[in-house]
Amino acid sequence: MFEFKFTEEQNMLREMVRDFTNNEIKPIASKIDENEKIPAELIKKIGELGLMGVSFPEEYGGGGFGETGYCIVQEEIARGCMSTATMNGAHQSIGSNVIYLGGTEEQKQKYLVPLASGEKIGAFCLTEAQAGSDSFHLKTRAELDGDEWVLNGEKLWITNGSIADIVSVFARTSKGISAFIVETNTPGFTAGPPEKKMGIKGSTTNPISFDNVRIPKENLIGTDGRGFLLAMKTLDAGRLGLGAACLGAAKELLELSTVYAKQRKQFDTAISNFQAVQFMLAEMAMMIY
Ligand SMILES: Cc1cc2nc3c(=O)[nH]c(=O)nc-3n(C[C@H](O)[C@H](O)[C@H](O)COP(=O)(O)OP(=O)(O)OC[C@H]3O[C@@H](n4cnc5c(N)ncnc54)[C@H](O)[C@@H]3O)c2cc1C
Known part of the structure; x- marks a missing residue:
């Protein structure tokens, strides 16, 4: 068992x-x-x-x-x-x-x-402006030129985009979508300014552009044209x-809420003594545990 x-x-x-x-x-x-x-x-x-x-x-x-x-x-x-x-x-x-x-x-x-x-x-570069949930329709291209792949295109919403050293990139070749390893100090790789988000603000989310980024032929990951399966996996x-x-x-928020409810006094008693507050905490605990 x-x-x-x-x-x-x-x-x-x-x-x-x-x-x-x-x-x-x-x-x-x-x-x-x-x-x-x-x-x-x-x-x-x-x-x-x-x-x-x-x-x-x-x-x-x-x-x-x-x-x-x-x-x-x-x-x-x-x-x-x-x-x-x-x-x-x-x-x-x-x-x-x-x-x-x-x-x-x-x-x-x-x-x-x-x-x-x-x-x-590291970072993972799949999403593009017109390819979010429907990432299969990505447009970034990779073309083989001698011993190098040449990447061109724009990615969006890339977590760690501006702090990454090595990124995994999904791009379209003549055989379909393929995965590549790109070192971010390669000429033509640019991380744009961070998105202004409502939360998780410390985590940087950037657009990335690939302008004739040349990488060694051996930086293809897996089989040419089979990258989408790898992305999904x-x-x-x-x-x-x-x-x-x-x-x-969520566990941390429940803990903070419980401590606060025990500390905060209204009508001469801790608000944790009110059944309406207890219901809310109990519901949070039920959903979490
Ligand atoms: C903070 C943050 C960090 C991210 N980091 C990365 C990253 O590191 N690398 C990367 O590649 N991407 C990253 N992304 C992009 C993320 O993967 C996409 O946002 C996601 O794929 C959804 O795409 P979209 O935002 O374009 O929404 P859309 O695809 O436009 O979807 C809009 C709405 O429609 C709904 N919808 C879409 N299709 C269907 C359907 N078939 N049936 C029912 N509902 C549907 C969606 O659920 C959503 O509610 C990040 C996004 C955010 C917000």
Whole structure:
């Protein structure tokens, strides 16, 4: 029978991330939101703790915790700061994961290893202005010219767009949609100004343009023309982590609401003594747990 219990290692991972979040992320979460920026030192610390590659096997510099471990990390980080969880999610579960799921051994050694350690930051470039839910109709093109692919097009809403070192890009070739690894210091790669968002403001979301970006032929991920399947497979992992992060944030909100309801007094008593307030807290707890 499948055991729905966390292992001792998973519980230790959760405790470690919870402590880190309480000590290093929560105290600066408001600043991250106000400044619309996650400090580079914080990203460095998250990488050093092994949280930016926790899902990947140890042979690629990861933590070997798989998707469950990744969800634990995202849940705990999001208790302190949803922007930081979003940065880590786009980096790990989609940006880097394309290389893990579809890359060759050489690509994994060259690109996944520095991504998993947090030495490099990753991003995932699929969405375009006219290709959101309907991402199959993307227009960015990749043409083979000798030993190089030449990429041209515009991407939109790319998390980590302006802070990434390595991005996974989906573009149309003569065979269909294909996936590519692009180093962001390649001439012709430009990240535009961050979107002004209503929330998760510390997580940068940028337009990206590819203007004759030349990358080595060997930076094609998987089979030419089979990239869309890889994108969909990758997004499955992305959705898992997003759900876990929302759960973490919701748990934190319930805790904050409960503490406030016990502290706040009206009509000479804590508002937690009013049944209408108890109903709201109980409903939140039911939905979360
Ligand atoms: C904060 C943020 C970060 C993002 N980060 C990234 C990233 O890192 N990389 C990346 O590639 N993209 C990223 N995106 C883009 C994201 O993946 C798209 O927003 C998403 O695919 C939806 O596309 P859209 O916004 O164009 O909405 P649309 O596709 O225009 O959809 C509009 C509405 O119509 C509904 N709808 C669409 N089609 C159907 C249908 N067939 N049936 C029923 N309802 C439908 C949708 O649910 C939605 O409510 C990000 C977006 C945001 C907001």
